[in-house]
Amino acid sequence: MTITKEKIVEKIEVVGEYKGIQIATDTVIKENGAELSRSRHRHVIHPDISSDNLAKENAEVQSIANLVWTDAVKTAWQEKIDKS
Amino acid sequence: MSTLEVNKITPVSGGTTVQVGESGDTINIPAGATIANAGTATGFGITGWSSSSGNLLPASASAGIYLGVNSATASKLLDDYEEGTFTATIVVDSGSMTLESAFNTGSYVKIGNVVNVQGFFKVDSTNASGGYVNVAGLPFASAALTEGSDYSVGSVLVRSASSAVGGGIVGWIEDAGTTQFAMRENGTTGVGNTLTSHFDSGTDFTINVTYRTA
Numbered sequence: 342m343t344i345t346k347e348k349i350v351e352k353i354e355v356v357g358e359y360k361g362i363q364i365a366t367d368t369v370i371k372e373n374g375a376e377l378s379r380s381r382h383r384h385v386i387h388p389d390i391s392s393d394n395l396a397k398e399n400a401e402v403q404s405i406a407n408l409v410w411t412d413a414v415k416t417a418w419q420e421k422i423d424k425s
Numbered sequence: 426m427s428t429l430e431v432n433k434i435t436p437v438s439g440g441t442t443v444q445v446g447e448s449g450d451t452i453n454i455p456a457g458a459t460i461a462n463a464g465t466a467t468g469f470g471i472t473g474w475s476s477s478s479g480n481l482l483p484a485s486a487s488a489g490i491y492l493g494v495n496s497a498t499a500s501k502l503l504d505d506y507e508e509g510t511f512t513a514t515i516v517v518d519s520g521s522m523t524l525e526s527a528f529n530t531g532s533y534v535k536i537g538n539v540v541n542v543q544g545f546f547k548v549d550s551t552n553a554s555g556g557y558v559n560v561a562g563l564p565f566a567s568a569a570l571t572e573g574s575d576y577s578v579g580s581v582l583v584r585s586a587s588s589a590v591g592g593g594i595v596g597w598i599e600d601a602g603t604t605q606f607a608m609r610e611n612g613t614t615g616v617g618n619t620l621t622s623h624f625d626s627g628t629d630f631t632i633n634v635t636y637r638t639a
Contacts, residue, residue, distance in 0.1 A: 356639040359602040361566035365509070381509030383533070383564035385604040421602065 345371045350399045351381070359418045360409040362386045364402055388418040507535040511564040513546055516605060517621055518556020525549040528629070533564045540565050540638050542606075547629040557618040560596070560606040565638035569601035576600065579634025581608055587625035594620065598636040606634055 352365040363385050370378045386398065388410045395403055436443050446452055454460060473484040483489075489504025491497060513529050515522040524546050531544025542563055568575050577598040583590065592612040599607055608630070609617030 356566050357569055357602045359566075361602055361604065363565055365507075381507065383509055383511050384562060385564065385566055387602075387604070418602070421600070 343373055344377075345374075347371070350401065353399075353402055353405060355405060355409050359387065359421065360414050362402060362406060362409075364399070388415040389422065503537050505535060505537055507533075509533060509564065511542070511562050513544060513560050513562045515548070516559040516561045517551075517553035518618065520551070520553035520621075522551040522553045522558065522621075522624065523549045531562075531632070535565065535638070538568065538638050539635060541633070541635045543631075543633045545629065545631045548624055548626055550626050551621075551624060553621040553624070555621050558608050558620040558624055560608065560632060561604060563604040563606060565604070567598050567601055567603050568637040568639050570637060575637060577634060577636040579606065579632060579636075582631045583623075583628065584630070585625075585628050586623045587628065588623050590620065590623050592617070594630075596632055596634055598634060606632055608632075 347369050349367045349369060350364060351367040352363075354363040355361070356363055363383065366382050366384075368380050368382065369376055386395070386402070386406065388406075390406075395406060398406070434443055473488060475482050475484070487504060489502050491501050492503055494501045509532070511531050511533060513524060513531050515524055525548070528545060528547035531542055531546070533540055533542045535541075540563075546560065567577075575598075579596040579598070581594045581596045583594055590610055592610045594608055595611045597607040597609055599605075608620055610619045611617065613619065
């Protein structure tokens, strides 16, 4: 009997004007390859994330971030933060 | 009308299908009668759905159910349900504030585009020097809606504060795109960014807020 635990980035969504990236990570427990349980953990990253923290994200997330976070998006997000 | 009384209808030898009626016919099941199905039923005018352990399962993860209408209407489509956890962090005006690692996980339920989050959190350390205290890390960004309709407030219970908060505390989802629950002193003449001085190591707080997401 082999019990395994793996984390899978199950969903990546880009939402809204500020291109927030919503990431759903599932923790999957399997016994002999058959799924026993699955739980979901979410986090969202914004254009003001530090480069160090972005580097810790899944490679696909990094690629999407670099694609959608244009200078205009970064500026709009920073202006929103400054206004709050 | 004639009556056919049999216990079983089976395909002819070598066949696998039994057909009842022809295209355009109506098969009537009278009131009070029951069709019991212990096998797999397909068709019935619905495609893209199956059964999984007795649960209705769409073939497409984005499929849902229209409620209260008899024509496809986007605002009447219920197409998502999800539950899970998120890791909270604290964002302060200046300096920093951290949460105990044993008390930094919140939970959420999302039904359609409505998210409810809740959790119990505890301050580990702080050198924040003033201003607001926000809970960051909410699981979904807030929606962009008309005027201020994307704003929401939620409940906050604070215990073991380093000093009393006169006006009480509410939590605020401010505007579109945010993933922060902004805790503010309520009823002040200003904007309520006064909480940092009331939070110390060991201060705990419980939150609950419902908000709209995209």
